[in-house]
Amino acid sequence: MGFVKYEVQDAVGIITIDREKALNALNSEVLDDLNAAFDNVDLDTVRCLILTGAGDKSFVAGADIGEMSTLTKAEGEAFGKKGNDLFLKIESFPIPVIAAVNGFALGGGCEIAMSCDFRICSENAMFGQPEVGLGITPGFGGTQRLARLVGMGMAKQMIYTARNIKSDEALRIGLVNQVVSSEELLPTAKKIASTIAMQAPIAVRACKKAINDGYQTDINSGAAIEEKLFGSCFETEDQREGMGNFLKKKDDPTKVKHVAFQNK
Structure with missing residues (x-):
């Protein structure tokens, strides 16, 4: 190069x-x-x-x-x-x-x-x-x-x-x-x-794909693309850690800390 x-x-x-x-x-x-x-x-x-x-x-x-x-x-x-x-x-x-x-x-x-x-x-x-x-x-x-x-x-x-x-x-x-x-x-x-x-890498990638793919279609098709990518984030370690961390701190939102997300 x-x-x-x-x-x-x-x-x-x-x-x-x-x-x-x-x-x-x-x-x-x-x-x-x-x-x-x-x-x-x-x-x-x-x-x-x-x-x-x-x-x-x-x-x-x-x-x-x-x-x-x-x-x-x-x-x-x-x-x-x-x-x-x-x-x-x-x-x-x-x-x-x-x-x-x-x-x-x-x-x-x-x-x-x-x-x-x-x-x-x-x-x-x-x-x-x-x-x-x-x-x-x-x-x-x-x-x-x-x-x-x-x-x-x-x-x-x-x-x-x-x-x-x-x-x-x-x-x-x-x-x-x-x-x-x-x-x-x-x-x-x-x-x-x-x-x-710093954000959840799986979620960031899914967001990019949802925006790019959905932008070329009508709103109904775009929503369907988003639904599938939204669902794909669940049962991942990032989703469990991110939501679990939030729920642990829900009584004091000022103490919510960012999760050190991994590529999982």
Whole structure:
């Protein structure tokens, strides 16, 4: 994984796209390295992931234009599938993935950030889908996820005009969850990830699956998905410990302590 670094701190994994001289642009090798990094995550010990880019100038500046400039129609479609397959893997990854967006998140950078569960960004972050200015469409899910996140009208305006937006507007339209200083970006993401990692891992995974799967269906089908995943949590050690701990302390709710949940 020459262009991707992976480290684990307690139960939180940090995946860093490390192609700083090219502003962390996504070429085929970077996509392969990212795919390998996600495949190598130990789901028995890691409960939440953070995805970020090396340096403070760019999260991911986009897909590598040098590589794309000579592609044929068939090669372009294959390159789009390569990115889409990876981003769908990230979106459906069993544990939560937080994007810590530092600087540019353009084209493929915006698309990979949107494939994460949610986004925390630095004040100098910049988002956009500038592909029409290059004579192409977004190819790694931008036409699909942006509309789902910010609404069809706003997504069409951003994509049709190739306009980039700053962090404050990204927050206003719901593209990101929180804006912090560059210095506080990783500490903030780590704090949120650690809080997630403290929760019952089986329940967190079930919640992610229920939200993702249910969002693509009508409310009745979504409720049925939730019912099954709700039921799947029962008879687990996490459920017994969590509820047992609560009941022991029910006479004094201020003394309810968090359970050190295990992957069971």
